[in-house]
Amino acid sequence: MIKTHTEYLTIETRERYEMVHLTPKIEEIVRKSGVWDGLCFVSPMHITAAVYVNDNESGLIEDIGEWLEKIAPRWPGYKHHQTGEDNADAHLKSLVLHHETTLPVTRGKLDLGMWQRVFYAEFDGQRPKRVIVKVLGATEQ
């Protein structure tokens, strides 16, 4: 039988740029979902943030932030800023990390490799943001 389950997380960051480790929360939602075999979709409901899969190692997390700043820098000259906004770089950084991610669910659990962890990447924080988590798949026979 098909089963779906949706939750919305609220994430508040102290910093404008911040990476938030989400794996335990996603694992809990998958457990509650009743989905035995399927997919788990995780996405910010905002366009200045992203969800990505990578290492939970603090040095690498800093490297990712510095690297994103190099390829999608904060800069006053973006055309988007003529609307009064100052966060065009946050939109570009969200695009580099591709905004949303999909995760596999097998035997009722996230089916990740040993080092795969799920992160929320905030690029325009210091206010509450929402993340949608939707689990979809088959129940146990």
Place this chain on the structure above:
Amino acid sequence: MIKTHTEYLTIETRERYEMVHLTPKIEEIVRKSGVWDGLCFVSPMHITAAVYVNDNESGLIEDIGEWLEKIAPRWPGYKHHQTGEDNADAHLKSLVLHHETTLPVTRGKLDLGMWQRVFYAEFDGQRPKRVIVKVLGATEQ
């Protein structure tokens, strides 16, 4: 009950590089699909285009185009051009925006945040291109 629904859009652009706003068309397909809770997959069937989620603000759309040109520039020296092609940059730009996107469907509608809009990004246009939209999920009980 599981339900699936697939449509193919044809997109023609006047320009080689062009962003086309797709949200109303995708919303209509989701409505027709009969899916109450699930996922909507949207992807070009070409490798010189991409589908992405971001802001429908004309300044930002220009910023995205100029930024992509910086990190994946048009340039005669790509090895791919030895085959007679001249569009290697379009392949790279498609990779930056990651080609395809997945969207959540809740209560029969696209479940997007206030500013999230779906765009087709063309990098080698001026000819008809196809986009596949596949909605998959559970019907209303």
Place this chain on the structure above:
Amino acid sequence: MIKTHTEYLTIETRERYEMVHLTPKIEEIVRKSGVWDGLCFVSPMHITAAVYVNDNESGLIEDIGEWLEKIAPRWPGYKHHQTGEDNADAHLKSLVLHHETTLPVTRGKLDLGMWQRVFYAEFDGQRPKRVIVKVLGATEQ
């Protein structure tokens, strides 16, 4: 009726950086899955590799590698390397290509455009790595 099918591929590369064409293997898994209409999720179970969709043209494949090296270079100075690792660039390259991909399945087959091919991109190879392939959808009526 909903149907799911999961397989794990093992990929071994001779080189540290290598692109491996996966389309025939994915097509075979879709055929075996019994899914008539749905989605096929393909992802490395590692965070130094990615799965992407693009052209099977050797010049372009070289272009992609050289371009990734420009925007996410191998470099000793990453903070991640203070842990004893030397592969921070592989994590960044995986992020550019966005790690995982989703493919449409229609009438029991991958529903790809004429030039769309699925690749595994290894950035820290010379050892066995796993790729998860999960097919999910409706059976034929």
